[in-house]
Amino acid sequence: MASNESRNELTKRIIPQMTLSDASNPLTAPLKMAENLTANERVQMRFAIEGNAIVTGGAGTIGLSSIRALLEHGASGIAIFDVPSTFTSSQSAIDTLKKDFPQVAIRLYDVDVRDDVQVNDRVQRVVNDFGSVSLLLCFAGVVGSVHAHEMKFEEWKRVLDVNLTGSWLCAQAVGKQMIAQKSGGCILFTCSISAHRVNFPQPQVAYNTSKAGVLHLARSLAAEWSPHGIRVNSLSPGYMDTILNEGDGLTACREIWTSRNPMGRMGDVEELNGAVVLLCSKRAGRYITGIDIVVDGGGTVF
Numbered sequence: 001m002a003s004n005e006s007r008n009e010l011t012k013r014i015i016p017q018m019t020l021s022d023a024s025n026p027l028t029a030p031l032k033m034a035e036n037l038t039a040n041e042r043v044q045m046r047f048a049i050e051g052n053a054i055v056t057g058g059a060g061t062i063g064l065s066s067i068r069a070l071l072e073h074g075a076s077g078i079a080i081f082d083v084p085s086t087f088t089s090s091q092s093a094i095d096t097l098k099k100d101f102p103q104v105a106i107r108l109y110d111v112d113v114r115d116d117v118q119v120n121d122r123v124q125r126v127v128n129d130f131g132s133v134s135l136l137l138c139f140a141g142v143v144g145s146v147h148a149h150e151m152k153f154e155e156w157k158r159v160l161d162v163n164l165t166g167s168w169l170c171a172q173a174v175g176k177q178m179i180a181q182k183s184g185g186c187i188l189f190t191c192s193i194s195a196h197r198v199n200f201p202q203p204q205v206a207y208n209t210s211k212a213g214v215l216h217l218a219r220s221l222a223a224e225w226s227p228h229g230i231r232v233n234s235l236s237p238g239y240m241d242t243i244l245n246e247g248d249g250l251t252a253c254r255e256i257w258t259s260r261n262p263m264g265r266m267g268d269v270e271e272l273n274g275a276v277v278l279l280c281s282k283r284a285g286r287y288i289t290g291i292d293i294v295v296d297g298g299g300t301v302f
């Protein structure tokens with residue numbers, strides 16, 4: 001087994017800009033826990049969220065719920081990336097967040113995650129506004145239920161462009177910034193149980209494929225960016241009780257989904273937040289990278 005030092009030399013030889021055991025890499029620096037803390041303070045510290053977060057699709061149902069969890073655990077700033085129409089429909093929920101966390105800057109950025117120019121521009125604006133970015137959570141996503149043999153190319157492209165290419169563009173723009181900051185970072189993508197097995201009964205070849213792509217995107221970036229102190233993971237929700245699962249024939253599918261779930265129900269978005277906090281916390285999540293957490297009430301066991 002290669003020692004950390006010899007692995008570092010090897011890594012540097014192959015990819016010279018990488019620095020696995022650089023003292024500034026938060027993933028290899030010694031783990032310090034402050035002394036003289038109460039048990040409660042230790043718990044809080046373990047699950048603390050540190051720094052500023054960019055949250056794509058942050059004005060959507062799961063995005064807003066996750067932002068609340070990040071704020072409850074100490075995030076210092078939130079940049080929400082979403083489209084104008086969703087900012088309008090979620091205006092009152094965003095106002096409530098701002099009222100509940102008056103000490104934290106919560107800023108909105110209109111961005112279509114499919115557009116690399118927009119994505120890079122908005123990430124730069126976040127850096128100008130907040131000074132730095134420590135976390136990226138990608139929730140921006142669309143769903144489509146069309147039979148494969150009837151699907152138009154535009155529909156395939158719509159789903160793949162938002163779910164897979166959009167996740168990649170945001171991760172690349174933020175990852176470059178994190179590497180330049182030299183203080184590590186954390187990226188969390190949203191997959192789905194459909195990244196693991198095909199959704200049924202709704203025909204969702206583009207959606208399923210996009211989410212399986214995101215799963216491997218997370219693993220690939222975890223492998224490449226650990227030497228820069230950046231952890232990359234993904235979350236796979238099962239069927240959650242959200243508007244994404246209404247309309248387009250999906251409401252009728254709910255009975256089938258719940259009948260195939262050991263808990264016999266859909267999930268509440270709050271039930272995702274334990275996994276979100278674990279994966280995003282600098283201490284509790286420190287040795288976790290390249291994994292996917294499935295939160296589905298056991299929906300993938302049979």
Ligand SMILES: NC(=O)c1ccc[n+]([C@@H]2O[C@H](COP(=O)([O-])OP(=O)(O)OC[C@H]3O[C@@H](n4cnc5c(N)ncnc54)[C@H](O)[C@@H]3O)[C@@H](O)[C@H]2O)c1
Pocket residue numbers: 056057058059060061062063081082083086111112113114138139140141142162166190191192193236237238239240241242243244245
């Ligand atoms: N709800 C579920 O059951 C479920 C299950 C598994 C995975 N997911 C995934 O979780 C994520 C969030 O889902 P949700 O239930 O909160 O749905 P949602 O529709 O409430 O949220 C999706 C968000 O993405 C935004 N978005 C869409 N296209 C965009 C674009 N081009 N640029 C920027 N933003 C864009 C939307 O405006 C919206 O705010 C999605 O990626 C979805 O695939 C959801």
Ligand SMILES: OC[C@@H](O)C(O)[C@H](O)CO
Pocket residue numbers: 143191192193194199202204207237238239240244245250
């Ligand atoms: O697989 C579950 C989800 O990804 C999603 O809620 C569903 O596919 C939308 O129809």
